[in-house]
Amino acid sequence: MNSNSSIKISSDLTNIKKVFSWLEKTLFALVNDKNKKSTLSLVVQEALVNAIVHGNKENKNKNVTLCYEVIEKDVHLKITDEGDGISKSSMQKDESDIKEDDLLKDSGRGIILIKHFCKDVIFDKNSVELIVEL
Amino acid sequence: MLLEIKNEDNQSIVSFLDCDRIDTTNLKLIKEQLAPVVSEFNENSNKQEQVLDFDNIDFIDSSGLAMIINLYKNLSEHDKSLKIINVNEIVSNIFTVTKLNTFVSVSNR
Numbered sequence: 001m002n003s004n005s006s007i008k009i010s011s012d013l014t015n016i017k018k019v020f021s022w023l024e025k026t027l028f029a030l031v032n033d034k035n036k037k038s039t040l041s042l043v044v045q046e047a048l049v050n051a052i053v054h055g056n057k058e059n060k061n062k063n064v065t066l067c068y069e070v071i072e073k074d075v076h077l078k079i080t081d082e083g084d085g086i087s088k089s090s091m092q093k094d095e096s097d098i099k100e101d102d103l104l105k106d107s108g109r110g111i112i113l114i115k116h117f118c119k120d121v122i123f124d125k126n127s128v129e130l131i132v133e134l
Numbered sequence: 135m136l137l138e139i140k141n142e143d144n145q146s147i148v149s150f151l152d153c154d155r156i157d158t159t160n161l162k163l164i165k166e167q168l169a170p171v172v173s174e175f176n177e178n179s180n181k182q183e184q185v186l187d188f189d190n191i192d193f194i195d196s197s198g199l200a201m202i203i204n205l206y207k208n209l210s211e212h213d214k215s216l217k218i219i220n221v222n223e224i225v226s227n228i229f230t231v232t233k234l235n236t237f238v239s240v241s242n243r
Contacts, residue, residue, distance in 0.1 A: 013158050020159075038193040038224040045157050045195045095231050104207060106200035109232050113196060116231045 006067035011056035011081075016048050019066060027068055027075065031134060039117050040075070043130050046110040047079040055081030055126060074119060075134055080127035091123045136160065137167045145217075146175045149187040156191060156198030165201060172205065176212040184209055189220040189243070199232055206238055215239070 007022045009015035023044065031037045048064060056062035062082040069076050093111045102108065114130065115121050122129040140147040148171060153160060175181050184205070194202075206216045217239040221229065226242050229235040 016157075017159050034192065035222075035224050038222075041155065042193050042195060042224070042228070045193075049158055049195070049197070095233075098233050103233055103237060104203055106203050107196070109196040109199055113228060113231060116227075 008063050008065045010060045011052045011058050011062050012060055013052055043114050043117050046114050047128055050110055051079050051081035055083030073134055075132050077130045078127055083126050085125040139171055144182040145185050146181055147185040147187055150190050154192045157195040158197050161197050183215050183217055186218045187220055188218055193224055
């Protein structure tokens with residue numbers, strides 16, 4: 001991916017604002033459709049929280065990097081952390097996994113939302129690539 | 135102040151001002167402002183329905199969904215109901231995917 005289109009933050013949830021400020025000036029400037037911008041915001045938000053909280057365990061000495069590249073009509077966003085990687089069971093989660101007993105649980109929806117709103121999601125050891133149609 | 139409160143008949147309506155999202159970046163502030171509103175609402179026997187007006191909200195993340203689920207549980211314990219109105223297409227889709235619309239009343243824009 002193009003190294004000019006990347007940002008690195010330390011693992012503090014308050015730094016997510018910095019990523020969105022940067023995206024507003026870069027990727028989001030290319031997106032005219034408000035719903036599409038909201039979709040991108042949602043999947044980036046969920047992936048950043050996963051990387052900071054689950055990947056790097058909010059260790060501020062560890063970083064999260066986001067880079068993106070627009071390829072034809074899609075944007076490929078890669079979010080990389082410095083953690084041990086996501087479990088196979090988490091990777092495989094989708095909306096069919098929300099059973100009646102889980103409806104009132106207050107966690108476990110991030111990956112389900114990412115998978116629903118992305119055209120494709122590619123998990124690697126400690127990174128996730130989100131492909132979203134522009 | 136992110137929230138505006140209106141009282142109408144048996145409802146308390148909370149609107150979000152200067153805020154187009156509910157996510158980790160503003161959740162703490164929203165929770166702090168919402169807590170006394172809900173507490174007062176729960177103590178008022180004349181009010182039955184807590185309404186959240188999402189007219190200004192473009193998207194909500196999973197931490198925002200957790201806040202809504204906890205709000206629903208809190209209200210249910212006091213025999214009150216929760217309704218979310220003026221929901222946009224993306225948020226409506228988020229509620230459908232996560233099945234939140236199966237237990238909270240949701241109406242779209």
